[in-house]
Amino acid sequence: MNESGFSDLLDQETLAARVDSDEAPDWVAAHWTSFRDGLLGDRNGSPFPCFFGVESVEKGWPLYSTVESLTDKDALLTFRDTLLEYLATYEDHAPNASFVVFFRPDGAETESDYHERLWHVLQFLHVHDPEPWPDDIPTDPDDPRWEFCFGGEPMFPTCRAPFYDDRKSRYCPVGLEVTFQPRSLFDGITHDTDAGQRARDVIQGRLSEYDGVCPHADLGDWGVEGDREWVQYMLSEDDSQFPDECPLAISRDHPKAVSTPLDPEPDAGPNASTAD
Numbered sequence: 001m002n003e004s005g006f007s008d009l010l011d012q013e014t015l016a017a018r019v020d021s022d023e024a025p026d027w028v029a030a031h032w033t034s035f036r037d038g039l040l041g042d043r044n045g046s047p048f049p050c051f052f053g054v055e056s057v058e059k060g061w062p063l064y065s066t067v068e069s070l071t072d073k074d075a076l077l078t079f080r081d082t083l084l085e086y087l088a089t090y091e092d093h094a095p096n097a098s099f100v101v102f103f104r105p106d107g108a109e110t111e112s113d114y115h116e117r118l119w120h121v122l123q124f125l126h127v128h129d130p131e132p133w134p135d136d137i138p139t140d141p142d143d144p145r146w147e148f149c150f151g152g153e154p155m156f157p158t159c160r161a162p163f164y165d166d167r168k169s170r171y172c173p174v175g176l177e178v179t180f181q182p183r184s185l186f187d188g189i190t191h192d193t194d195a196g197q198r199a200r201d202v203i204q205g206r207l208s209e210y211d212g213v214c215p216h217a218d219l220g221d222w223g224v225e226g227d228r229e230w231v232q233y234m235l236s237e238d239d240s241q242f243p244d245e246c247p248l249a250i251s252r253d254h255p256k257a258v259s260t261p262l263d264p265e266p267d268a269g270p271n272a273s274t275a276d
Contacts, residue, residue, distance in 0.1 A: 006018070006024065006025070006028055006065070006066040007065060007066060007067065007068065007075070007078050007079070007082060008065065008082065009063055009064075009065055009082050009085045009086055009089065010063065010064045010065060011060070011063060011064075011093070012057070012060040012061070012062055012063075012064065013060055015032060015064045016032065016036075019032050019033070027102075027104050027105055027174060027175070028066050028102060030173075030174045031066070031102035031172070031174045031175070031177060032064075032102070034160075034172050034173055034174055034177075035057075035100060035102075035160075035172070035177065036057065038160070038169075038171075038172070039053055039054055039057040040054065040057060040058065042210075043168055043210050043211075044209055044210060044212055045209070046206050046209035046210045047206065047210070048169065048206070048210065049169050049203050049204075049206035049207040049210050049211075050203055050206075051203070051206070052096060053098070053179075055096070056094075056096045056097075056098060059094070060094075061093070061094035061095065061096050061097050061098075062094075062097060062098050062099070062100050062179075063086055063089070063090060063093060063097055063098075063099050063100070064099070064100045064101070064102070065079065065082045065083075065086075065099070065100075065101050065102075066101070066102045066103070066104070067079045067101060067102070067103045067104065068104050069104060069106070070103055070104075070106050070117050070120065070121065070176070071106070071120075076121070076124050076125075076128075077128065079101070079121075079125075080124075080125055080128050080129075083099065083125065083150060083151065083180070084130070084151050086099045086180070087150075087151045087153055087182070090182065091184070096185055097185075098179050098180065098181045098185065099179065099180040099181075100177070100178075100179050101177065101178045101179070101180065102174075102175075102177055103117075103121075103175055103176040103177065103178070104175065105174060105175035106175070108175070108176070110163065110241060111161075111163040111236070111237055111238050111241040111242075112241040114159075114161045114162075114163055114176060114234065115234055115241065115242065115243055115247075117176055118159055118176065118178070118233065118234050119243070119246075119247040119248060121178070122148055122157070122233075122248060123247070123248055123249065125150050126148075126150070126248065126249075126250060126251075129149075129150050129151065130151070131150075131151050131152040132152070132252055132253070133149055133250060133251065133252040134149050134152055134153075134154060135252075137149055137154055139250040139251065139252060140250075141228070141229070141230045141245075141246035141248060141250070142228065142245075142246070144225050144227055144228065146228075146229055146230070147183070147229040147230075148229070148230075148233070148248075153182050153183070153184075154182070154183040155180050155181060155182045155183060156180075156181045156182075156183065156229070156232075156233075157178050157179065157180050157181075157233050158178070158179050158181070158232070158233060158234075159176065159177065159178050159179075159233060159234040160172035160176075160177040160179075161175070161176055161177070161234065162174070162175065163237055164237055165237065166211060166212070166213050166237070167211050167213065167235065167237065168210065168211055169207060169210050169211055170234075170235060230246040230248070
């Protein structure tokens with residue numbers, strides 16, 4: 001798992017050791033430092049809101065990788081393979097092993113730029129997913145039970161990015177950072193359980209203190225009527241730069257190749273599919 005470069009699947013101990021020994025590129029070191037300090041530090045006298053994430057980093061549970069380019073097909077295919085390796089590994093690795101991915105900065109400046117990059121990456125993963133979309137997950141992002149799926153697994157990707165001025169819990173000064181959490185990591189703490197309700201209350205209380213603003217209006221729970229998953233992946237700071245609708249085109253069938261806005265050479269063909 002940790003034999004070679006930073007695009008491999010890395011455990012936290014290995015990543016931290018490589019950064020400490022100056023083996024890591026500057027952008028990787030900056031990402032790791034920002035992530036570690038953000039999760040383990042405090043702001044406004046409050047710890048980071050998600051205490052599950054804090055515990056995980058304290059105990060070294062997450063797995064990590066880096067992606068050299070947000071547009072190069074080979075770099076994104078390598079990331080696809082690393083994500084598949086994570087899905088085959090995480091349950092045996094640790095009790096709460098999320099997958100933290102650092103993307104190399106590419107000149108993105110505005111909130112709109114970062115939304116475009118996130119949805120490009122997720123669309124690329126869907127297009128090149130070796131597994132079909134799960135039968136029990138709708139393909140329409142406007143369905144409350146929709147969520148992003150890859151490798152046959154529903155998951156919740158959350159982002160940190162440089163454009164967040166107020167919501168520092170979502171702020172990363174370096175570039176795009178995405179944490180993938182398979183739905184199974186939420187077993188026992190969903191909104192319809194007592195533990196889940198208690199966790200939500202604590203996290204939202206910390207969120208208000210940490211960010212110094214009210215929790216975002218789009219935060220919600222999977223499967224609850226009126227709540228939507230996709231809007232929570234990269235919360236809006238400026239509504240005028242937020243997508244009017246989910247940019248993903250989802251299909252249950254292969255081949256699924258469609259062009260995406262950042263593709264240098266569109267990957268569409270006569271058999272391209274769209275959402276069903």
